[in-house]
Amino acid sequence: MAVRLLINSLFRGGAEKQFAALAPHIPHDSLYLLERDMTLETGGESPFPLSHHDSETSSVVKTASIPLYARRLAALASRHDTVLSFMERANFVNILAAGRSGHRAVICERTQPSREFSGLRALAFKPLIKKLYPRAAAVVANSKGVRKDLAENFSVPEEKIRIINNGYDIAGIAAQAAEPLPAAYAAIFKRPVLATSGRLTAAKGQWHLLRFFRKIKAARKDAALFLFGEGELRPYLAGLSEELGFKTFTGAGAPPEDFDVYLPGFAPNPYKFLSKARLFLFPSLWEGFPNALVEAMASGVPAVSSDCASGPREILAPDTPFDLQATAPERAPFGVLLPPLSGLRRRAASPLEPAEKIWAETVVSLIDDKAALENYSRAGLKRAGDFELAGTAAKWRELLAEK
Numbered sequence: 001m002a003v004r005l006l007i008n009s010l011f012r013g014g015a016e017k018q019f020a021a022l023a024p025h026i027p028h029d030s031l032y033l034l035e036r037d038m039t040l041e042t043g044g045e046s047p048f049p050l051s052h053h054d055s056e057t058s059s060v061v062k063t064a065s066i067p068l069y070a071r072r073l074a075a076l077a078s079r080h081d082t083v084l085s086f087m088e089r090a091n092f093v094n095i096l097a098a099g100r101s102g103h104r105a106v107i108c109e110r111t112q113p114s115r116e117f118s119g120l121r122a123l124a125f126k127p128l129i130k131k132l133y134p135r136a137a138a139v140v141a142n143s144k145g146v147r148k149d150l151a152e153n154f155s156v157p158e159e160k161i162r163i164i165n166n167g168y169d170i171a172g173i174a175a176q177a178a179e180p181l182p183a184a185y186a187a188i189f190k191r192p193v194l195a196t197s198g199r200l201t202a203a204k205g206q207w208h209l210l211r212f213f214r215k216i217k218a219a220r221k222d223a224a225l226f227l228f229g230e231g232e233l234r235p236y237l238a239g240l241s242e243e244l245g246f247k248t249f250t251g252a253g254a255p256p257e258d259f260d261v262y263l264p265g266f267a268p269n270p271y272k273f274l275s276k277a278r279l280f281l282f283p284s285l286w287e288g289f290p291n292a293l294v295e296a297m298a299s300g301v302p303a304v305s306s307d308c309a310s311g312p313r314e315i316l317a318p319d320t321p322f323d324l325q326a327t328a329p330e331r332a333p334f335g336v337l338l339p340p341l342s343g344l345r346r347r348a349a350s351p352l353e354p355a356e357k358i359w360a361e362t363v364v365s366l367i368d369d370k371a372a373l374e375n376y377s378r379a380g381l382k383r384a385g386d387f388e389l390a391g392t393a394a395k396w397r398e399l400l401a402e403k
Contacts, residue, residue, distance in 0.1 A: 002029035003400055004077060004103075006085040006094055009037040010047065011055060012266070013199070014291045015110040016040055018166050019086045025393035026084075026400065032076070034069050034090055035062070050093075062089065063124055069093040074100035082106060082400055088113070088125055095132045106400065107133065108140040108164075111288035112149040112310055116203065130154045138399065140164050142289035144322040145310025162399060165314075166289045167392025170298050170385055177275035177299040184254035185273065188262070191222045192367050195277035195301070197270045198284075198292040200231030200263075205283040205306070207233075208341040208359070210241050210261065212352055215360035217260065220367060226262045226277070228270045236345075238263055243348040275299040278367055283359075285343045287311035298384035302376035303335035304363065313337060315383065329362045334383040335376055338362055 005028050007019045017040065023031060024043030031042060035057070036049040050072045053062055070093045077083055079102030085094035091107040098105035117125045133139055133154055139161045141147040147163055150156040181189060194216070198204050206227055213225050225246075227237065234250075241248040246260035255262055267273060274280060280296040282305040290311045297303055297315075305312040307326040314322050317332035330337040339355045346353070352360070366372055 002078070002081045003027060004029060004081055004083045005031045006073065006083055006090045007033060008087045008090050009033050009035040009055070010040040010042065011037040012039055015087050017291065018110070021169065021389060022167065022393055022396060025389065026396055028084075030076070032073065034065075034093065059121075066092050067096065070096035071100070073097035077101045077103040079103060084108070084396075084400060086110065088129065091136070092128055092132055095135050098137075099135075104137045105135075106138045106140065107136045108142070109133075109146055109150060109288070110142055111203075112146055112286055114149050114153045115286040115309070126154075134160070136160065138162060138402075140399070142166050143287075143310050143314055145314070146288050148323065149310070164392060164395045164399070165387055166291055166294065167389035168291075168294055168298060168384065168387050169389050170387075173271050173295055173298040173384075174300075176269045177271040179269065179272040181272060181276060182254075184257070186276075187257045188224055188255060189273070189276040191224050192220055193224045193226060193277040194279050194281055194363065194367075195226040195228065195274055195296075196281050196283070196292075197228040197267075197274065197296065198290075200227065200229050200233040200237060202233065202343075203285055203287070204231075205285045205341050205343060206237055207240055207345055208283045208356055209281055210237065210244055210246070211346065211348070212356040212360040212363075213246070213261070214244055215352065215357070216363055216367075219364045223367070224260060224262065226264070226273065228264060228267050228273065230266045234263065234265075240348060245348075271295065271299040274301045277301050278373070279304055279363060281359075281363070282306060282312065283341055284308050284312070285341065290315070294384050294387055297335070297380035300377050300381050302366070302373050303380050304359075304366070305335055305337055306340050307337040308340045329358060331372075334379045336362065336366070 020040040020042045031047040033047050033049045035053040037054050050069050074097040081103040084106045085091045086108045094105045133156045147161045151158045238250045241261045249255045249259045249262045274296050280301040280303045282293050316335040326337045341355050
């Protein structure tokens with residue numbers, strides 16, 4: 001009756017970070033990877049890769065290898081075991097392997113599949129989710145929005161779906177947030193800094209921040225915008241920033257003190273920067289349960305978030321219907337919710353869309369509102385404590401102990 005853990009890889013990413021954080025708190029007998037990439041620690045153990053694939057391997061090859069991974073997992077598991085998997089390919093492998101070995105397959109979905117996948121990936125993954133997920137013994141969604149998506153769009157029986165929100169080392173984040181900034185950054189953070197963090201990718205909508213930042217700069221010439229993270233949209237965002245007329249820092253080394261926009265890349269400790277920012281801006285177009293938002297709140301920075309489908313409303317306004325959506329600024333108990341942005345990648349010269357105007361005006365109204373900023377800093381920190389890792393891990397242990 002072993003418990004085994006499975007994920008695509010332990011490369012940087014929100015799902016991978018959550019998996020790596022949980023693993024030491026869930027008693028298990030083995031930890032398997034579909035690929036051999038490992039940049040995250042899971043408590044000192046040595047994960048066992050089911051292949052020699054890595055981040056350089058074609059995604060087509062990885063997808064085509066799902067049956068191979070499943071045969072290898074089935075050979076390692078027995079009918080009395082429970083295998084917990086995170087991420088879609090690992091979930092497919094887990095379910096297919098369970099058909100061979102008879103083990104109990106518990107899978108976890110971290111985002112909204114109906115929004116996350118497009119193009120060829122959608123053609124491959126969406127039918128597989130609809131076909132395979134209902135076969136799992138249990139399906140864990142990390143938010144009510146993800147549960148709704150799975151039930152309504154992928155025919156997963158609601159009675160099989162549990163909700164376990166993401167968990168965080170709140171004390172650890174607070175300790176990192178208290179660390180001092182390097183001198184060059186400390187000088188910049190004397191200005192009113194607006195910050196965001198996360199993958200620079202389509203789901204996150206960071207180009208909207210750049211577009212309406214020009215309106216903010218018109219009101220507060222000394223404002224600066226930081227976009228922490230890496231991703232495929234980094235060149236596009238840097239180019240758009242320059243097209244908008246901003247002095248833009250994209251390199252390594254000490255950043256100039258008087259630039260407008262900073263894309264410093266991946267920061268091992270983003271919390272020490274976020275804690276010194278005036279506001280955290282979260283423009284995501286869709287989410288599952290946003291790590292970046294909760295981690296920012298745990299850093300003590302007031303949060304302004306898109307009221308996108310799944311996640312932010314459940315965090316910032318938990319007593320309201322989770323599928324309600326703001327059409328105007330909503331000063332919620334734990335942060336500010338704003339209308340979702342369109343996701344359209346308009347040119348720099350195009351007029352601001354209505355939602356972008358609302359975002360700019362709201363940020364300008366908050367940036368010097370000391371009372372509101374202090375209130376949301378305290379309230380956000382308190383709310384982040386509701387997602388302490390110890391409580392989340394206890395829910396996982398309870399689920400995995402079921403027969």
